[in-house]
Structure formats: C-alpha cells, structure tokens
Amino acid sequence: MKLGSLTGGRDGRLIVVSRDLAWCADATHIAPTLQAALDAWETVAPRLEALATDLAHEAIPMMRFHERQADAPLPRAFQWADGSAYVNHVELVRKARDAVLPESFWHDPLMYQGASDRFLPPRGPIPLADEAWGCDFEAEVIVVTGDVPQGADRATALAAIRLIGLVNDVSLRNLIPDELAKGFGFVQSKPASALSPVLATPDELGDAWADGRLRGILSVDLNDRPFGRADAGVDMTFDFGTLIAHLAKTRSIGAGSVIGSGTVSNRAADGGPGRPVADGGLGYSCIAEQRMVETISGGAPVTPFLKAGDHVRIRMDDAHGHAIFGTIEQTVATA
Amino acid sequence: MKLGSLTGGRDGRLIVVSRDLAWCADATHIAPTLQAALDAWETVAPRLEALATDLAHEAIPMMRFHERQADAPLPRAFQWADGSAYVNHVELVRKARDAVLPESFWHDPLMYQGASDRFLPPRGPIPLADEAWGCDFEAEVIVVTGDVPQGADRATALAAIRLIGLVNDVSLRNLIPDELAKGFGFVQSKPASALSPVLATPDELGDAWADGRLRGILSVDLNDRPFGRADAGVDMTFDFGTLIAHLAKTRSIGAGSVIGSGTVSNRAADGGPGRPVADGGLGYSCIAEQRMVETISGGAPVTPFLKAGDHVRIRMDDAHGHAIFGTIEQTVATA
Numbered sequence: 223m224k225l226g227s228l229t230g231g232r233d234g235r236l237i238v239v240s241r242d243l244a245w246c247a248d249a250t251h252i253a254p255t256l257q258a259a260l261d262a263w264e265t266v267a268p269r270l271e272a273l274a275t276d277l278a279h280e281a282i283p284m285m286r287f288h289e290r291q292a293d294a295p296l297p298r299a300f301q302w303a304d305g306s307a308y309v310n311h312v313e314l315v316r317k318a319r320d321a322v323l324p325e326s327f328w329h330d331p332l333m334y335q336g337a338s339d340r341f342l343p344p345r346g347p348i349p350l351a352d353e354a355w356g357c358d359f360e361a362e363v364i365v366v367t368g369d370v371p372q373g374a375d376r377a378t379a380l381a382a383i384r385l386i387g388l389v390n391d392v393s394l395r396n397l398i399p400d401e402l403a404k405g406f407g408f409v410q411s412k413p414a415s416a417l418s419p420v421l422a423t424p425d426e427l428g429d430a431w432a433d434g435r436l437r438g439i440l441s442v443d444l445n446d447r448p449f450g451r452a453d454a455g456v457d458m459t460f461d462f463g464t465l466i467a468h469l470a471k472t473r474s475i476g477a478g479s480v481i482g483s484g485t486v487s488n489r490a491a492d493g494g495p496g497r498p499v500a501d502g503g504l505g506y507s508c509i510a511e512q513r514m515v516e517t518i519s520g521g522a523p524v525t526p527f528l529k530a531g532d533h534v535r536i537r538m539d540d541a542h543g544h545a546i547f548g549t550i551e552q553t554v555a556t557a
Numbered sequence: 558m559k560l561g562s563l564t565g566g567r568d569g570r571l572i573v574v575s576r577d578l579a580w581c582a583d584a585t586h587i588a589p590t591l592q593a594a595l596d597a598w599e600t601v602a603p604r605l606e607a608l609a610t611d612l613a614h615e616a617i618p619m620m621r622f623h624e625r626q627a628d629a630p631l632p633r634a635f636q637w638a639d640g641s642a643y644v645n646h647v648e649l650v651r652k653a654r655d656a657v658l659p660e661s662f663w664h665d666p667l668m669y670q671g672a673s674d675r676f677l678p679p680r681g682p683i684p685l686a687d688e689a690w691g692c693d694f695e696a697e698v699i700v701v702t703g704d705v706p707q708g709a710d711r712a713t714a715l716a717a718i719r720l721i722g723l724v725n726d727v728s729l730r731n732l733i734p735d736e737l738a739k740g741f742g743f744v745q746s747k748p749a750s751a752l753s754p755v756l757a758t759p760d761e762l763g764d765a766w767a768d769g770r771l772r773g774i775l776s777v778d779l780n781d782r783p784f785g786r787a788d789a790g791v792d793m794t795f796d797f798g799t800l801i802a803h804l805a806k807t808r809s810i811g812a813g814s815v816i817g818s819g820t821v822s823n824r825a826a827d828g829g830p831g832r833p834v835a836d837g838g839l840g841y842s843c844i845a846e847q848r849m850v851e852t853i854s855g856g857a858p859v860t861p862f863l864k865a866g867d868h869v870r871i872r873m874d875d876a877h878g879h880a881i882f883g884t885i886e887q888t889v890a891t892a
Contacts, residue, residue: 232596232811261567298635298811300674303744324738334741335670339635339811351708355807372748372892373686394807403659406669407742409638413707413808472690472729473748476567476633476674557707 223274225249225385226420226548227256227293229343234293238274239420243548246287247277256295256421260478263368263384267423289548294341294417295387296366296478302338302415304362304391304482305331305465307458311487311507314495314514331460331468334407336391338480342416344548347555348392349413350530356396357528357554361442361507361536363454363483364389365462366421370475379466380434382475385421387547388440389482390536392416395510395527417480418536419548427546434461436538438546440486442507443535449498449512450505452488454538487511528554558609560584560720561755561883562591562628564678569628573609574755578883581622582612591630591756595813598703598719602758624883629676629752630722631701631815637673637750638804639697639726639817640666642795646822646842649830649849666795666803669742671726673815677751679883682890683727684748685865691731692863692889696777696842696871698789698818699724700797701756705810714801715769717810720756722882723775724817725871727751730845730862752815753871754883762881769796771873773881775821777842778870784833784847785840787823789873822846863889 224241227234233255237246252269253259259266276282306312312332313323342348350357366385370378397411424431430438437455441448460468465481486507490496495515497503506512513523528534536550559576562569568590572581587604588594594601611617641647647667648658677683685692701720705713732746759766765773772790776783795803800816821842825831830850832838841847848858863869871885 300633300635301672306741332739332741333744335672335744337636337638337670337808338673339814340809349707349808351807372684397807402740404667405737405740405742406641406667407740409668409670409804410807469744472686472732472745473672473684474675479674 223271223426224420224422225256225259225270226287226295227297228291229293232297233257234295234297237287238270238277239287240277242544243287243289243420245277245284247273247282247284249273257299257478260366260368260384263477289419290345292419292548293343295421296341296417296480298340299338299478299480300476301479302336302482303333303469303479304336304484305333305460306484307331307460307465308484308487309459310457310489311485311511314487314511317514328459331465332484333465333468336408336412337414340414342414342552344416344419344550346416346552348528348552349557350528350554351557353527353529354396355394358393358395358509359442359528359534359536360391360393360485361440361450362389362391362485363436363440364417365481367466367475367479367481368477370466370470372470372472372474374467374470376463376467379470380463382466383424383462385423386427386431386436387421388418388536388538388550390416390534390550390552391482391485393508416550416552418550422546430540434463438538440507441537441539442505445533448505450507451499452486452504452507454483454486457488458483485511530554530556558606558761559755559757560591560594560605561622561630562632563626564628567632568592569630569632572622573605573612574622575612577879578622578624578755580612580619582608582617582619584608592634592813595701595703595719598812624754625680627754627883628678630756631676631752631813633675634673634813634815635811636814637671637817638668638814639671639819640668640795640800641819642666642793642800643819643822644794645792645824646820646846649822649846652849663794666800667819668800668803671743671747672749675749677749677887679751679754679885681751681887683863683887684892685863685889686892688862688864689731690729693728693730693844694777694863694869694871695726695728695820696775696785697724697726697820698771698775699752700816702801702810702814702816703812705801705805707805707807707809709802709805711798711802714805715798717801718759718797720758721762721766721771722756723753723871723873723885725751725869725885725887726817726820728843751885751887753885757881765875769798773873775842776872776874777840780868783840785842786834787821787839787842789818789821792823793818820846865889865891
C-alpha cells in the first residue's frame, strides 16, 4: 500500500493513496497520523491494508489525491539518520574538495544524524537565506523503520523496514567544509529536507525492492532539464539493512525513524564518474558531482549552485512510467 | 512551574509537579503529553500554570510524585542538539587525545545532532553491551524550545526557551575518535541520554536563570562518592540563546527541541583543570576529564570508565538543598 499525509496540524492527517496516486481515502479513523500508525504497526497495518483494498475497489468514499496538497508523509520524525551508501558519491565530492577518501569508507558506513523536527512538503519551497551558502539538492532513497532492538543484525534490521520513499536532502555546500573539520557533523549545512508525497510498503514495490535496495531510475530534473538518471539499485555499497544495523550497534531505534541512502550515484562503465545527461551520460543526483566532473574536464566548475527561482524535480517511475512515490518538486525561495 | 511525565505509552502522560517534588497532578485533560503541551504552548501553558497553583494550594486531587515512576519528561523528542558551551571541557578532552583545540572553538559553537527517538527515564539503566566501548556519563544542562524561526537572533532564541532541566549524555569514549575522524558526528558513540525527572519553566528558577545560563552546583556522584561539583553558571562560553541561534542560522527549529549545554566544566583559579573532589577540587562532570587530569599528574589515567553495576547520580540543589529537577540516578546494565 501507499501512505501519505494531507496538510493538517504539525503531524498531518493520514491517508491511504491509490497505486496510481489519483485517489486517496481518509485513514484518520484508523490512526490519526502516520507516526501513530508506525507506533502500533502490527495492529494498524492490516486495517490500513484493508482500506487500501477498498480504495482500489472504489468501495469507500474517496477523494482526488493532489500532490500539491500533501504534506510530507512524516511532517516531523523522531529521527533522521542519513547514510552515504553510494561510496562513489562520497569519493567524487571529496575529490572536488581535494580530500582523500579513507579506505575504511568502503566497509564502514558513513552516517550522520540530521534534523528531523521538520520535513518540507514535497511541493514546498526551499527557504534559502543566502545564495553564498552554495545550496544543492541531493536525491536519495529513504526507508522508515519500526522499532529496532540494540545490536540488531542486518536481517533483523531489514525486517523492520516499514515504508520506502524518496528525499531531497538539501545541502549547503559552502558551509560543509568547516563543519566537517569540526568533526561534529552537519548542523548548519544540512537544513530541512523534503520527502516524497507518498511512501510505499516493501510488498507494494515487487521486484523493485530486493536485498535491501530499491531498483529503478531516480530521475532528477533541474529547471525542467534532465539532470540525473542514475539507477538506485546500482553501486549501493551498503544496503539499508546494513545501514540500520550500523545505527543500532549501541542503542535501540524507535519506530518512525527515517534512514537515508545518501546521494544516489552510479559509476560509468570505465569506473569513472560518467557524463552529464546532456552529454549522453546518466548524469548526477546533486549539483556537486556535476561540478566535480566539470572541474576534471575543464579545470573549473560550470554549473552554479541553486539560486532563488531554481526548480528541482525528483521522482522514480515504475515500468509503466508512473511516479511510484509521486514527485518532489521544489523551487528555491528567499527565506 | 515544574512538568514531568509518568510512564505511559511512547510519549508518557503529562503531570504538573509541586515545587518540592513531593506531589503531582494529572494534566492529561489539558494536554495528553508534554510534546502536545509544547505544540500549543501559548494556550496550554496558562492552564498548566493554573493547575500548578491549584496543586500548590492542595485544591485538587493530587498524587505522591515518585521519581522512580517517572519517564523522561520527553520520552522522545523531534530534536536533540547538544552544544559544547563549556569550551574548557572540550579543550581538556582533546588534550587527553593529544588533539589541539582550534582557536575558532572559542567563538564558533560546537554542536552535534544527537539521537532523540528515545530519552532514557531518570532512573532507567544505562544499557551497555560492551565495556570496551569506554562508557562515560556527561552531566549537562538542557533547555526545551518552542518554535524558533530561521535566522533568529540571540534575544529571539532566548525568548523561545520554555523549559530547563538536566541530562546525562551517555558517551562511548572509545568509539568517539573514529567517528570524529569521519567528520559526520556521533552515531554509535552517543547512545540514548537520560533526562531529569522534571523540567522547570524559566520563571520557576528565579535568579538561578539569568543571561541564558543556569547558575548552581551540578552535583555528580559516582558509586555514592562525590565526583563533580562544578557551577553550571560559570565558564559557560556560549549561553543557550547563542547556541539556539547557531542551530537556527539556516533553518527553523520546531517546538520541543532539546538543546544541551555540553558537559559542565569549571576552570580552577589558576586557569587549569582543577582537582578531583577527593583532593579538594570541584571535580568533573564526566570521567574523561578526571582521567585527563590523572594523565597530566601521574602519566596515565586511573579512574576506569563505567562497567556493569556502576552507579551515577546527577542533580542540582536549590538554596535549601532540594533537587530542583529531581535526580538522574542510573546503574549501568549489560544490554
């Protein structure tokens, strides 16, 4: 099934959304919010599944689903921990800063605690106060977990995955080097991220969800031009089970935790960073990678970071060309 | 007024607690949880204040308040951002690792996003799976905020402080160096922290709350012996207004965010790290500092990190010797 939240209060109002995203049904009589559903998933999920079946059969009152009216499925969450599972991306971004990738990064996941007190709605603006901060998007896959016990292994972690979706992990590139040097992670350089309009259960995804990875082309458009077409199932060094187990090594994890894949990134056939979409490549899921490639080929970056009015679109289509999770579509606005 | 949460569900049940912590009154008819109260503070706080007045006058049904029955006032929160406002502490801990303190640390606050999906109850065990991780306590002051707009200045940030309390920020010292080297902050080296049994509004604290700092001796006992007696109002380089404004530079902050001071730490009169309580000094608010001083004086640390059965107590007394926020009292348990 697919779940989302209509705007309403700080935590939204839970809805079940039809597979084609055309229709939705109020689910607040089952659980008022998605967090409440996740808190009691074992009893709530079967009732939501029944509602989804009724919706598919048009057997209940239903409403048109408009992505522009959706809040983030979790407008706020108790945890947002973002990995860097596509180590290729980390290597490229480090190269752009003339920093070396430690060998350990290939077997010990990078992960940071992000701010989860507000996820931006899928069509909400990116509120940017200063273009000099170097605003970038990062298109990623996320999962939402149930409770995970301390010390959980990969299999236990995988079994705790409740929902899957997409995120635009907004990043302020020019603030990152100073925060990395402090070693304490990202406080100012990672403002609020935007979630996809809907999240889907693993069973909803069929073959696209396998081995703790989501397979499919993550489409990123910048100002209505194709920017990234990487496959999220390729070059993901650490699957979500491994990422969650990493986070749970020393403590339990609460239901409703949002875990990110890090920026999706594919190597080219020659092992290198490939080419922009405009040059026939798969492109990139963030501006920083494209700037890196421009630096390699031309000596300096060409593509600027985001400025007010710039527009980014992130989605993943199924085999029939329908956006599985809806579309994140944001315009940069002066904060 | 003083607020707390009795155990019940994932978010506890809101209570108002008498000034002397002897009595409490159910407040769930006003707001079911402390988070719900913070979400609508402007309308809810006056009603809670009225309840607190009735409780003080014994004009309503009241119950004995037992700290051992209290959950964390916020059993989970949407944000836990911990500063390092006592730069003295940072300098000492770095010295213990032979690392240099950058000069910028004196004017640019250090802060990390911590895990907020579960705060331990004030009398809950510290679940430790491996003593080799080097488990330590950190006694700190916290504040809980209302909504803070992006770009808020210090005065706006100070005005958004709703509640004040204490935290034991459990730290796994031997996991910290590797995570610091990654630059992404603390994921495995900072497991769940414990909050004090109650939180107090700023007006409740009188002169003890001034200039964005809490004045008073933060008493830390390890295995029933005095370990730390530092004054939280002394040597706090960055006040809470400055810490919150730092966090809000690039994004808004949601109601119910928990902001930490970092380990409370006082310099000695000679500017140095002082002496353990047993040697007539003010002692330390974490084991790591005492080990540092032992290393300086004797060439090697003597005090071991925590092991199963060790017992830590953290509190701050008012002028009459009563614990303002109750007592955090935890025993290390094998996870």
